[in-house]
Amino acid sequence: MTQQRVAIVTGASSGIGMETAVAFARRSYAVVLAARRADRLGQVADRCRSAGGEPWVLPTDVTDRKQVQALVDGTVHRLGRVDVMVNNAGIGLCARVHETAEADLRRIFETNFFGVFYGCLAVAPVMIRQRSGHIFNMSSIIGKRGTPFHGAYCATKFAVVGLSDSMRVEMRAYGVRVTCVCPALTATELFEHSRRDQAARSSFRRFKGLMPASAVARGIVGAVGKNRPEIVFSTGGKLLALVAALSPRLTDAMMWLYYANLTQRLKAD
Numbered sequence: 001m002t003q004q005r006v007a008i009v010t011g012a013s014s015g016i017g018m019e020t021a022v023a024f025a026r027r028s029y030a031v032v033l034a035a036r037r038a039d040r041l042g043q044v045a046d047r048c049r050s051a052g053g054e055p056w057v058l059p060t061d062v063t064d065r066k067q068v069q070a071l072v073d074g075t076v077h078r079l080g081r082v083d084v085m086v087n088n089a090g091i092g093l094c095a096r097v098h099e100t101a102e103a104d105l106r107r108i109f110e111t112n113f114f115g116v117f118y119g120c121l122a123v124a125p126v127m128i129r130q131r132s133g134h135i136f137n138m139s140s141i142i143g144k145r146g147t148p149f150h151g152a153y154c155a156t157k158f159a160v161v162g163l164s165d166s167m168r169v170e171m172r173a174y175g176v177r178v179t180c181v182c183p184a185l186t187a188t189e190l191f192e193h194s195r196r197d198q199a200a201r202s203s204f205r206r207f208k209g210l211m212p213a214s215a216v217a218r219g220i221v222g223a224v225g226k227n228r229p230e231i232v233f234s235t236g237g238k239l240l241a242l243v244a245a246l247s248p249r250l251t252d253a254m255m256w257l258y259y260a261n262l263t264q265r266l267k268a269d
């Protein structure tokens with residue numbers, strides 16, 4: 001059994017999850033790395049070791065509740081506790097709502113929503129028993145305002161916000177914190193892995209001003225133990241959330257300009 005603090009990070013094989021795992025390793029956490037690609041997790045484990053942490057690789061598909069339960073049970077069995085659970089694994093989908101296939105919608109919910117839900121279900125009893133712990137659920141700034149081309153993705157991220165808001169209040173009596181993480185566009189492999197509309201996908205990839213994944217990781221690690229209902233990144237992200245809450249009509253007008261501009265660019269490509 002370790003006396004170290006223990007963090008589980010899902011989706012740790014690339015992007016935000018990878019940087020978050022390394023950031024926890026730098027703070028000397030025992031870090032449990034979960035995702036499907038074991039080879040990539042091995043590379044992340046090497047980075048964690050160089051950063052001073054003790055990584056443990058547990059390949060996991062978050063769409064399978066039994067595997068997520070085994071991830072948490074295995075961690076408790078080996079390391080004795082879970083201080084931080086980062087339910088980060090996710091996939092993208094670029095498509096207009098009326099062109100979205102039902103199978104694609106179900107698939108993205110299985111990963112982005114049910115993956116988070118299974119993580120919460122598995123870790124909640126452990127943290128309740130400990131009377132401590134911090135759960136981070138990955139949403140997005142577009143989990144607070146829907147944007148064109150991302151209706152299905154936004155729906156999963158809105159669902160994560162709702163789940164997290166409810167759970168935060170329910171877990172308070174046990175000393176367990178729940179924070180919803182809402183990054184803006186971040187430079188990761190997400191766009192490479194997004195399904196459907198190729199043109200839209202490549203257009204988002206060329207978007208200027210992407211945040212580095214390490215900035216999101218710093219935000220997560222820095223919030224551990226703090227009473228942060230949500231972390232919204234970037235000034236643009238904060239402004240969007242504010243304007244969307246104050247004036248849905250103004251936000252629609254802004255979104256229309258953005259959509260018209262993007263549609264023009266897609267035609268030109």
Ligand SMILES: NC(=O)c1ccc[n+]([C@@H]2O[C@H](COP(=O)([O-])OP(=O)(O)OC[C@H]3O[C@@H](n4cnc5c(N)ncnc54)[C@H](OP(=O)(O)O)[C@@H]3O)[C@@H](O)[C@H]2O)c1
Pocket residue numbers: 010011012013014015016017034035036037038040060061062063088089090091092111112138139140141182183184185186187188189190191193213
């Ligand atoms: N990039 C952005 O602009 C942005 C903005 C806001 C929020 N986010 C959110 O941030 C999270 C991380 O995404 P990212 O941007 O870092 O993209 P990424 O580099 O593509 O990372 C996604 C991670 O999720 C894992 N994953 C996907 N399906 C999985 C499954 N079924 N089981 C286990 N792991 C799975 C992937 O690993 P394997 O393929 O090895 O399983 C990978 O490690 C996602 O929830 C995303 O929605 C991203």
